[in-house]
Amino acid sequence: MKHSPSYNVKPSSALYNFKKKNATQDMAISDTNANDLNGSDIHHSDKDVAAELVPEYSQPIDLAVERQVVRKIDIRLLPFMWMGFGLVYYDKAILGSAAILGMIEDLSLSTVNHNTMPPTVSTSRLSWATSICYFGMLCGLYPLTFLLQRFHQGKTLGCVIILWGMVAMLTAAVTSWQGLFVQRFFLGFIECVVPPAFLCIISGYYTQDEQALRQSWWYSAAGGWTIIGSALSYGFGNISSGSLRTWQYLYLLAGGLTVLFGVCVCFIFPDSAASAGFLTADQRVVAIERLRKGQTGMRCRKIKGYQVRESFLDIKVWIYFAMITTIFSVSGAIQGFGPLIVSTFGYTPLQSVLLQFPSGALSFIAILLNGYLSSRIRNIRLLLVMVCCLPVIIGCVMMWKSEWTYHAPAPVIGFTILGIATGAASMTMATSMANVSGASKKSFMAAASFVGNCVGNIFSPQLVKTESRRDHYPELWQGIIICYCIAIALAGLLYFLLSRENARRDRLTLLAEEADRVAFLDLTDKENLHFRYVW
Numbered sequence: 001m002k003h004s005p006s007y008n009v010k011p012s013s014a015l016y017n018f019k020k021k022n023a024t025q026d027m028a029i030s031d032t033n034a035n036d037l038n039g040s041d042i043h044h045s046d047k048d049v050a051a052e053l054v055p056e057y058s059q060p061i062d063l064a065v066e067r068q069v070v071r072k073i074d075i076r077l078l079p080f081m082w083m084g085f086g087l088v089y090y091d092k093a094i095l096g097s098a099a100i101l102g103m104i105e106d107l108s109l110s111t112v113n114h115n116t117m118p119p120t121v122s123t124s125r126l127s128w129a130t131s132i133c134y135f136g137m138l139c140g141l142y143p144l145t146f147l148l149q150r151f152h153q154g155k156t157l158g159c160v161i162i163l164w165g166m167v168a169m170l171t172a173a174v175t176s177w178q179g180l181f182v183q184r185f186f187l188g189f190i191e192c193v194v195p196p197a198f199l200c201i202i203s204g205y206y207t208q209d210e211q212a213l214r215q216s217w218w219y220s221a222a223g224g225w226t227i228i229g230s231a232l233s234y235g236f237g238n239i240s241s242g243s244l245r246t247w248q249y250l251y252l253l254a255g256g257l258t259v260l261f262g263v264c265v266c267f268i269f270p271d272s273a274a275s276a277g278f279l280t281a282d283q284r285v286v287a288i289e290r291l292r293k294g295q296t297g298m299r300c301r302k303i304k305g306y307q308v309r310e311s312f313l314d315i316k317v318w319i320y321f322a323m324i325t326t327i328f329s330v331s332g333a334i335q336g337f338g339p340l341i342v343s344t345f346g347y348t349p350l351q352s353v354l355l356q357f358p359s360g361a362l363s364f365i366a367i368l369l370n371g372y373l374s375s376r377i378r379n380i381r382l383l384l385v386m387v388c389c390l391p392v393i394i395g396c397v398m399m400w401k402s403e404w405t406y407h408a409p410a411p412v413i414g415f416t417i418l419g420i421a422t423g424a425a426s427m428t429m430a431t432s433m434a435n436v437s438g439a440s441k442k443s444f445m446a447a448a449s450f451v452g453n454c455v456g457n458i459f460s461p462q463l464v465k466t467e468s469r470r471d472h473y474p475e476l477w478q479g480i481i482i483c484y485c486i487a488i489a490l491a492g493l494l495y496f497l498l499s500r501e502n503a504r505r506d507r508l509t510l511l512a513e514e515a516d517r518v519a520f521l522d523l524t525d526k527e528n529l530h531f532r533y534v535w
């Protein structure tokens with residue numbers, strides 16, 4: 001049968017009118033699963049949803065049609081993902097601005113110890129208000145992530161986002177630090193699913209070579225919304241009338257925007273490329289077929305226990321978890337205490353909020369530049385992570401060792417440099433998702449990545465000891481420096497392990513046509529020896 005390069009055939013004919021080929025299965029997959037993965041023995045629901053639309057073996061793709069499909073996917077998904085992750089980031093970053101705009105006094109987030117001479121002020125309650133949100137995320141992460149895999153992706157995600165926005169708005173009703181703790185726990189529990197969902201969505205629509213750049217596009221919202229959020233905080237900080245405090249208006253705005261965004265997601269966000277309404281039937285086939293070469297699959301709604309077990313035993317999952325934990329040690333402290341630390345240099349609260357702009361801009365540039373370089377130069381991703389870690393270490397040293405005099409430039413420059421940390425975070429998370437296949441394993445990896453995010457954000461605020469402010473918070477900067485040295489070492493180890501495994505697989509004698517057949521059987525990267533890792 002001849003296949004039209006422009007895909008004028010209907011998907012149904014593409015599915016049924018193909019010539020089946022026979023080949024030795026154990027050349028393509030691991031021996032332990034060869035008997036279970038015989039094409040005729042796999043239950044329909046066990047396969048990737050892509051298997052419903054395309055045949056076992058590859059079809060030719062018109063490159064012009066493929067470019068049109070990719071452009072459509074970019075236009076439909078990436079603006080929504082940028083907005084969604086921006087709201088996630090803004091929702092947590094508000095706490096730093098709110099703290100300096102009256103929340104500390106209103107909710108008694110600081111305490112004074114009169115037993116010392118002179119009396120000392122402790123902001124440990126603010127530290128825990130920052131950390132407890134991530135405890136909620138840890139509790140909600142795995143059940144909500146696998147719920148997202150099981151049901152319609154767009155509608156499930158939209159409903160969760162609406163609920164998250166409502167809980168965010170309730171922050172304005174909190175009147176005590178105890179109430180804030182409870183509210184932030186449930187806020188984290190609900191919003192936790194958004195970043196892992198975006199990681200899985202990117203891996204289900206884009207090839208391995210495209211993923212890092214697309215991840216950087218939506219992750220750049222971390223820098224973009226640092227600027228937008230700071231501008232909004234500055235604007236609301238100038239409100240001198242009204243029945244509410246400035247920080248209450250900030251949370252009402254953030255929650256309202258989130259609810260509106262959730263409604264849009266419910267009606268516009270697709271379940272997968274296989275059912276995307278913004279693509280024609282022929283374009284959906286192209287969207288699926290182009291993913292075959294990478295062997296990462298698209299989407300399978302069945303949760304497979306063996307893939308979860310494999311994830312637990314996969315060393316690279318744990319290395320990525322540790323890398324993300326160490327890299328995110330910056331964000332927890334900066335989001336909760338950034339403006340407060342900057343105000344120590346003699347700046348007013350509103351000036352301290354504005355000084356978040358340079359850090360946000362540097363973050364935005366670092367994320368996009370990393371994504372661009374990784375799309376142009378193959379296997380440079382882990383090197384970029386290591387390169388981004390070095391300026392963060394320098395920034396910490398500047399914050400720790402420089403003079404904190406009135407409007408001193410050195411600590412402000414050091415604080416600004418810390419924005420490059422998001423470049424390392426974005427590239428690490430993008431690489432982690434590009435190096436696993438199997439729907440359940442991808443869900444597990446996305447969740448593990450975000451657990452690492454949570455752990456890093458939980459412990460770092462606890463390193464901010466107000467009592468040691470005179471010494472420039474040495475525990476915080478020493479802790480971050482140690483974490484980033486560990487991250488560099490782990491990136492080097494991962495580089496070695498992945499390149500060695502690819503070299504081993506390259507030496508195997510595999511049937512090229514078998515790669516086409518197993519691409520959408522929802523195999524893991526360990527089962528499918530045609531899979532190749534990127535680094």
